[in-house]
Amino acid sequence: MTTTVDRPTADPGSAPRRRRRLSDRAATTTGRGRVGARLATLVVACLAIFAFGQSSTPAIKYAVILSVVYAIAVLGNNAVLGLLGEMNLSSGVSMALGAYAFCYFANDGMGVVAAAVAAVALSTALAAIVAIPTTRLQGIFTALATFALAYAIPTLAIYMKEYTGGDEGTPAPFDFEIFGQLVSGSTTGMLVAALVVFAVLAAASLLMLNAAPGRAALMVGESELAGVTNGFNPRVIKVLVWTWAGFAGAVAGVLYALTVGFIGPTGFGFMLGVWILVGGVVAGARSAWGALLGGLFVGLVPVELQSYVPAEGTSIVFGVILLLALLAGGNGLAQWIERIGLLIKERTFGRKKVDA
Amino acid sequence: MTAALEVRELYMTFSGVDALSSVSLSVPQGTWMGLIGPNGSGKSTMLNVLSGLYKPRAGAVVVSGSDLGRVPARSRIKHGVCRTFQHPQLAASLTILENVMVGAVRGRGASADDETGLQWLARLGCAEYAEHLPAEVPYGVQKRAEVARALISEPSLLLLDEPAAGLSARERAELVAALREVREVLPDLTLCLVEHDVGLVASVCTELAVLSAGKLIAHGPTDEVLADDAVKLAYLGSRSTT
Ligand SMILES: Nc1ncnc2c1ncn2[C@@H]1O[C@H](COP(=O)(O)OP(=O)(O)O)[C@@H](O)[C@H]1O
Ligand SMILES: [Mg+2]
Numbered sequence: 129m130t131t132t133v134d135r136p137t138a139d140p141g142s143a144p145r146r147r148r149r150l151s152d153r154a155a156t157t158t159g160r161g162r163v164g165a166r167l168a169t170l171v172v173a174c175l176a177i178f179a180f181g182q183s184s185t186p187a188i189k190y191a192v193i194l195s196v197v198y199a200i201a202v203l204g205n206n207a208v209l210g211l212l213g214e215m216n217l218s219s220g221v222s223m224a225l226g227a228y229a230f231c232y233f234a235n236d237g238m239g240v241v242a243a244a245v246a247a248v249a250l251s252t253a254l255a256a257i258v259a260i261p262t263t264r265l266q267g268i269f270t271a272l273a274t275f276a277l278a279y280a281i282p283t284l285a286i287y288m289k290e291y292t293g294g295d296e297g298t299p300a301p302f303d304f305e306i307f308g309q310l311v312s313g314s315t316t317g318m319l320v321a322a323l324v325v326f327a328v329l330a331a332a333s334l335l336m337l338n339a340a341p342g343r344a345a346l347m348v349g350e351s352e353l354a355g356v357t358n359g360f361n362p363r364v365i366k367v368l369v370w371t372w373a374g375f376a377g378a379v380a381g382v383l384y385a386l387t388v389g390f391i392g393p394t395g396f397g398f399m400l401g402v403w404i405l406v407g408g409v410v411a412g413a414r415s416a417w418g419a420l421l422g423g424l425f426v427g428l429v430p431v432e433l434q435s436y437v438p439a440e441g442t443s444i445v446f447g448v449i450l451l452l453a454l455l456a457g458g459n460g461l462a463q464w465i466e467r468i469g470l471l472i473k474e475r476t477f478g479r480k481k482v483d484a
Numbered sequence: 485m486t487a488a489l490e491v492r493e494l495y496m497t498f499s500g501v502d503a504l505s506s507v508s509l510s511v512p513q514g515t516w517m518g519l520i521g522p523n524g525s526g527k528s529t530m531l532n533v534l535s536g537l538y539k540p541r542a543g544a545v546v547v548s549g550s551d552l553g554r555v556p557a558r559s560r561i562k563h564g565v566c567r568t569f570q571h572p573q574l575a576a577s578l579t580i581l582e583n584v585m586v587g588a589v590r591g592r593g594a595s596a597d598d599e600t601g602l603q604w605l606a607r608l609g610c611a612e613y614a615e616h617l618p619a620e621v622p623y624g625v626q627k628r629a630e631v632a633r634a635l636i637s638e639p640s641l642l643l644l645d646e647p648a649a650g651l652s653a654r655e656r657a658e659l660v661a662a663l664r665e666v667r668e669v670l671p672d673l674t675l676c677l678v679e680h681d682v683g684l685v686a687s688v689c690t691e692l693a694v695l696s697a698g699k700l701i702a703h704g705p706t707d708e709v710l711a712d713d714a715v716k717l718a719y720l721g722s723r724s725t726t
Contacts, residue, residue, distance in 0.1 A: 150579060154617045158577040340589070347575045347586050354573035354630075357535055358637070359561040359590025 152473075156466045159210070159414025159459050163338050166416060170330055173417040174323045181319045190314035190387070191427055196322040197383045199423025202407045203330055203416070204376025207369050209405065210413030210459075211342070212349040214266070216370070218258075218274035220400030221281050222377020225251040227385040227396075229378075231298040232291050240304040248378045255374020256367060263366035278401040282393035297392025300385040312386055322383050326423075329376055330416040337414070345369055403430060406446070410453040411460050418462025486549040488513040488674035489534070489641055494543030496529050496698075503529040504540070505698040511691070513548075513640070516667065516675040518685035518706070521695035522718070527678040528570055530695065531643045534676070535567045536560045547641055561591050564640030568630040568647060570678075574618040580625065581605065581614040584632045591637025604632040607669070608662045624655035628662065635666065645678045656684060663688050686710065694718070 150161035181192040201219045208216040229250050233243035258277070265273055285292045292298060303310065309317030336342050348355035348362045349369075355362055385391050407422030429449070433442050453460060489511040496504040503526045511517050519527050532538040534545055536557030545552045547563055555563060566587065574583045581601050588596040605611040608628040613621045618629070627647055634642055648656050666673070667688070679685045685692065685706075692709035694702040696718040702709045709715055 149615060150617075151615065154579070154615075154620070158617065160577060343575075343578060343582060343586065344589070346577050347583075350575040350577060351573040353537070353569065354575070354586070354633075356537070356558045357561065357567055358586050358633070359558050361558055 152470055156463060156470055157459070159412065159463070160338055160342075163334065166334055167331060170327060170334065170417040173420050174327050177420060178319060178323055182316065186314045189319065191431065192424075193314060193319050193322055193387050194384070195423045195427025196319070196326050196420070197380050197387060197423070198404065198407065198426040199420045200322075200326050200329060200383065201377045201380040201404050202411070202422035202426065203326070203333060203419040204373035204380075205404050206408045206413040206415075206419055206422070207333060207345075207376075208373045209408050211337075211345040212366060212369055215268075215271040215405060216274050216373060217271055217398070217401040217405055218277045219373065219377045219404040220396045220398065221274075221277050222251060222255060222374045223381035223384055223400070224281050224285065224391075224396035225254060225374075226378030226381025227300075227391045228285065228292050228298070228381075230382045230385050231300045231391055234300070234302055235298065240302050244382045247382055248375065251378030251381070252371060252375040255378070256371040259367045259370035259374070260363075263363060263370060274401065275398065278398040281396050281398070285393040285396070293392070295393065297390055297395075300389050300391060302386065304386060313389060318387055322387070325379060325383065326420070329379070330419060333372075334416040337416075341368075399430070400426075406450050406453070409460060410449065412462030414459045415462030415466075418460060421461055487511055487546075488515070488548055489676065490544075490546040491534075492544040492546070494530075494533060494545070495541045496526070496533055496538060497541045502698045504533065504695075507543070507695075507698075507700045509693055509700060509703050511674055511676070513674055514672050515691055516677065516689045517691040517693055518689035519676055519678045519693050519695065520680075520682060520685055523680075525695040526698040527695055528645055529698075531567055531645050531676070531678060534641075534643055535565060558590075561587075561637050561639075564592060564638075565643070566591065566634040566637045566639035566641075567643035568627070568634055568645055570645040570649065572618070572623070572626040572630050574626055574629060576618055579615050579617060580610070580621060580629045583618065583629055584636055587633035587635070587637040591639070593636050593638035596636050596638075601632065601636055604635050605629070607665050608632050609658045622655075624651045624659075627651065628659065631662075635670075639673065641674045641676065643676045643678075646680060647677070648679055648681055648684050656681070660684060660687055682710070 150158065155161035177192060177196065181189045184192065201223055204222070205216055205219045208214050226247050229247035230243050233246050234240055238246065262270060262273055286294050302312070304312060306317060306321065309315065309320070311317040311321045344360055345365055347358070348360055348365045352362050388395070403426045407425040408419070410425055411422035412418035433445055437445055487510040491507055491509050494504050494507040495502060507530070519530060521527055529538065533540050536552065536555060547565055550563060552560060552563060578586070581598065584601040584605060585598065588594060588601070593600070602611055602614055605614055608631055610625045610628050613625050618626050627650070631644065631647060648659055651659060677685060677689055689706055691704065692702070692706045693700060694709060694715050701718055702712050702715045
């Protein structure tokens with residue numbers, strides 16, 4: 129319908145065109161907007177991790193690679209946490225699915241790439257099926273259901289000996305090469321492969337957050353009633369978000385198998401899903417580059433803790449970290465770093481004004 | 485001519501208590517009807533049934549000739565039914581304009597662009613807040629943003645649940661002016677306005693329907709209904725009739 133009544137404030141001619149632009153402050157609190165700057169930060173963060181990995185000892189480089197792999201799972205889990213506000217403790221399950229399926233297919237004679245694609249496809253489909261009942265739940269019940277799933281995985285892996293190798297696990301020595309680079313263990317090829325996959329998925333989630341799919345998910349996640357009355361199907365949107373998390377987890381699982389060269393039930397204990405969730409909370413569930421921080425948290429903190437704190441103490445340290453993260457509020461460490469950046473920017477601009 | 489909204493023998497029960505009981509009414513297209521009644525009389529329940537969020541125990545809701553009985557809440561926007569909420573339901577991480585544009589995605593105004601959204605915000609007097617987050621703007625702006633989001637879906641039947649509640653006197657005056665402007669721009673729009681402020685309702689609505697304890701006790705031209713003794717007793721008794 130055509131409308132003719134106008135007020136000067138709405139005159140598009142006199143108003144700036146970029147109406148979707150968020151203020152710096154709003155961008156920082158929501159993790160949205162400023163897509164260019166965020167993409168650039170993402171690239172810089174990936175390059176920094178690459179440089180760090182290359183200049184480290186093989187043992188540390190290996191830990192960094194695993195951290196990047198975890199970062200991919202954190203990224204997927206962050207969609208559930210950051211868009212829907214739900215706690216998913218089953219990211220370790222998605223990783224296990226991806227890893228086991230990948231090893232099974234590859235050991236069965238499929239090429240590495242074909243096995244990876246098949247494993248991710250299978251795991252993603254399973255994630256979608258599991259998401260259908262899971263999205264009927266809310267809050268603590270979602271957390272409990274996903275926790276139960278995570279708890280069952282090691283036992284299930286042992287039970288399904290025929291496919292998983294049971295207690296002994298499954299070797300994954302594939303000597304996979306891209307451009308003549310061995311993608312395995314602590315090789316540079318492995319580091320680059322993990323970083324490239326992470327960067328692509330992080331960029332995709334960043335772009336989605338700022339486009340129609342992200343807006344739809346936020347509408348449903350932050351105000352389901354309005355989502356419904358405005359024509360959105362919350363069930364479908366939630367299942368899609370959970371499926372995306374399952375997909376990212378499966379991709380991480382495949383890369384995990386390539387990195388470690390072996391998978392067994394102990395690699396996917398229920399605490400893995402907890403750490404991935406907490407990694408997202410600590411680093412910031414709305415930040416694409418922040419997922420890298422989350423991955424480093426998952427990859428380094430539990431391992432490092434063991435050398436400083438007795439085994440019984442780890443859960444206390446873990447609880448304190450989680451508490452501090454929750455108290456810091458909002459969007460985690462990534463947001464705090466952005467805030468400091470914003471502060472520096474404001475200071476700099478202020479000084480310029482004085483100079484002028 | 486088919487009525488824009490026809491409600492037949494509607495019953496809604498919450499744990500044995502009738503929140504709506506045998507409600508029937510017919511609203512011609514283009515009519516602005518105020519739905520009034522004391523607190524807890526079933527006004528919000530009525531809107532929840534009309535918008536499909538509640539499934540009535542019995543009765544029919546017919547909009548522009550189509551029975552919406554089997555149409556889920558999320559599909560009613562396609563049938564031209566859109567609403568606002570008593571407490572604003574905006575996505576906290578979307579700007580006011582982005583929230584408004586949500587109404588265009590699945591609504592009938594699917595081709596509406598940002599400029600259309602801005603125009604609606606401007607008519608409702610809050611274009612300057614377009615780029616702000618809901619938490620950063622006054623309550624009154626949040627409520628009007630919901631109205632803009634509903635309007636951009638190009639509804640034939642607009643349901644407003646207490647749009648003036650929590651607004652300052654100035655914001656109320658702005659809202660009334662804005663609603664009058666909406667009526668000028670969209671003469672075919674049928675409005676069901678739930679509101680506590682009888683003065684406000686009377687100033688924009690030509691028809692009034694009165695609920696009391698889930699029953700429709702009066703429905704007709706505004707001045708007649710306000711003069712009705714039963715209405716005065718049930719609703720206005722203790723208050724001055726502004
Ligand atoms: N979801 C619900 N569950 C139980 N009772 C409800 C629910 N919604 C409304 N009611 C009851 O129905 C009656 C009408 O409420 P409502 O429609 O909100 O009144 P109004 O909007 O006119 O103030 C009240 O007695 C209220 O307690
Ligand atoms: Mg109410």
